[in-house]
Amino acid sequence: MPRVKFQTLTEQMFYILICLKDECCGTDIMEKVREITDGRIVIGPGTLYNLLEQFVYEEIICETKVEGRKRSYILTEKGKETLENEYSRIKKQADDYRRLFEEEKR
């Protein structure tokens, strides 16, 4: 079954959204993600372009300004919510893991 759009996020989506907590230019996102994850997550430019388009369409992010050919984006309220949901989902996963495996150790 195909994934319901943006109900859960892939790692690449997650990190793009994290970068857009503050206003950020599209082309800078790739570099920023690489820095944050220490090169673990790499986003290809085509994938980035498509995700930005889709995020804007779903109103998860919005375009803030267009300077020449540079476009900048920022998270919307809906985006923050999406990101928060994802965070609590991942956190729950981590909690469950911890509960099961660390209890075993005790």
Next chain:
Amino acid sequence: MKETKRRIEFFSLYDHTNIEKHLEKMAAKGWLIENIGSTFWKYKKIEPQKLRFSVVYYPKKVNEGVIVSADRQNFIDICSSGGWAYVINYGQMHIFCTNDENTPPIETDPEIQIECIHKFAKSDIITNNLVTIGCCIFLIAFWGYQMLKEPVVIITDEFCKVWYTPFFIAFSIYNIFSYLLWYRKAKAYAENGEFTETKRIFNINILFWLPVYWFSITLEIFTLIRFRYVLFILGLIAAAILLYKLFKALRKAIGNSSKLKDETKQLLKGFLAVYLVVGYIAAGIFAFTLIPKPYEKVEIRSEITGETYTVYHDEGAPLDISEFIDIEDKTVSREKSVDEAILLKQTEWTVYSVNEEEYNKIRYTITDVRFTLILEKCKNELIYDQYIFGYKKLDINSEYEIYQAAIDSERWSNTFVFSNGNRIAEIYFNWEPSEEELLCAAEKLMNADV
């Protein structure tokens, strides 16, 4: 040294994996893609270098105009900031390259990649092939409709108009299905985050179809006999091309003999080429020897009018005018024309004496229907529909059905039709034949070996 090079490429445009590999090979040989057309791909000369190519599909419709849309420019900018230089595009298909081996790929999410490819395929591969299928079906339906009305004319003259449509349909279906199969598989893999390579599909380029069109047009213009010349010429052209390829391959094989594997490949190609060349030449010669000798033509002077006439001596006429009148044989002209198709064969003979005092003429057409199912339709066309003023079935004691056509609403003509089994024969006399003459003609025509 040439600065540009054109090649015919048989890629299906969604086949990014193989296009990328191909472009990398070309760049290593010193040719960079410069333009993609519907038939030719144009390359320009560069220093041979190791380049990585990426073929990606821009998700929105592209209207080729002077101004590159801001959106598309944004896409190109993002890619270039990711280390990929824009090379060219063909509609939605965009080609980028880089010389850095460590540049991350343009597409890092298989699901998104496949979404884009599918959008492209829907507007390109699938639409084009569906249009082709639609056109073919329309052609066949139209032909079928005419076929029901006038089978003889359609079979002998217009059969060639549709013979290639089943091939078109088959290829189109093959193209669509192979794409859809790939799409289904790739989508399933993409859900697990895996990329799927595209497979090479032999896409029929428009240039490939040109000979087919040409072939069918020639078939229409020339009679079947002259068509053999065309086949011969086609064979020669193909042989010339293959010989050239063979020569190039051999030169290459000798040039870099260090690579044994390549050498073997070239040798195999060489063998194949020789095989094809020999085959073509043999087929050509065979076709050539089958061409019948031209009719023997004699110019004779009429003793009565003093004018010169051309007399054709085409042998083998099943019914000769000397059956009916006593005549000097050298003044008799016999002309034959044959219309042959898979479903039926029509042979027409015109036999007449050029000596004006005893100017006599018969013209007859023998139609053999080879496919019983269309026999009734053919009879309809050749007897019932042909004579607008009507016809009558003659009450003559004969094993054949004999019909006589009317000239107008009051008079009967000297045109008769015999019908028996799969043969329909029509004969015209320029005099009023007696019943005995008519029966003689029927006997000869219905038993003739044509």
